[in-house]
Amino acid sequence: ETGVTQSPTHLIKTRGQQVTLRCSSQSGHNTVSWYQQALGQGPQFIFQYYREEENGRGNFPPRFSGLQFPNYSSELNVNALELDDSALYLCASSLQGRVSGNTIYFGEGSWLTVV
Amino acid sequence: SQQGEEDPQALSIQEGENATMNCSYKTSINNLQWYRQNSGRGLVHLILIRSNEREKHSGRLRVTLDTSKKSSSLLITASRAADTASYFCATDAGGSGNTGKLIFGQGTTLQVKP
Numbered sequence: 001e002t003g004v005t006q007s008p009t010h011l012i013k014t015r016g017q018q019v020t021l022r023c024s025s026q027s028g029h030n031t032v033s034w035y036q037q038a039l040g041q042g043p044q045f046i047f048q049y050y051r052e053e054e055n056g057r058g059n060f061p062p063r064f065s066g067l068q069f070p071n072y073s074s075e076l077n078v079n080a081l082e083l084d085d086s087a088l089y090l091c092a093s094s095l096q097g098r099v100s101g102n103t104i105y106f107g108e109g110s111w112l113t114v115v
Numbered sequence: 116s117q118q119g120e121e122d123p124q125a126l127s128i129q130e131g132e133n134a135t136m137n138c139s140y141k142t143s144i145n146n147l148q149w150y151r152q153n154s155g156r157g158l159v160h161l162i163l164i165r166s167n168e169r170e171k172h173s174g175r176l177r178v179t180l181d182t183s184k185k186s187s188s189l190l191i192t193a194s195r196a197a198d199t200a201s202y203f204c205a206t207d208a209g210g211s212g213n214t215g216k217l218i219f220g221q222g223t224t225l226q227v228k229p
Contacts, residue, residue, distance in 0.1 A: 002159075031215050033216060035219075041222075042203050042220050042221050043203075048216055055214075056216050058216075088155065090157060092158075092215065094215040096215070103160050103163070104148075104160060105160070106150075106159070107157050108156050108157040109157050
């Protein structure tokens, strides 16, 4: 158990729809990062939120957006879904501002299928 | 783009044997981490090695780092069927090595046969 919970665990959406994925980070962690993992690939960094502000973004289009709330939980929103958005979406929490090499804790992920 | 390239992509061994996975990366790093992922599930942090370290042990795991060759290896000794999983190396995209913005390799899928 990592203390990071994600919901929903599985969902199916139609191309063009919008989806919201949720993440509750480990207690005391102020940083949440989101990753997309296509089948058979390694996870790819989408973006990170630190103290409610976006703190870095990977190579993903603007239709991928996020939020972090005062309790440090987070949402990932994807608009205008495309078939290639089908993947496992992973949330990871960590504590910034500490010494180098903090352990990063991942949730179990949300499986998104776009049909 | 993927920072790390892992080798082999797939590995199948018998229980009790050792498993070695290799990872190469492209840019300078402050640390390198290894993660494990059971099929379709979240990632579990295994071990972190800093750039000034050459070898690190944790239980049956041994990690080496060669910064001159930009490569790392993960050795699992006396493997068990429960070690069957995918293994990923990851480096931190930030200069301080502590940003949490990880760049993962493609992973090695390990199958340990009972």
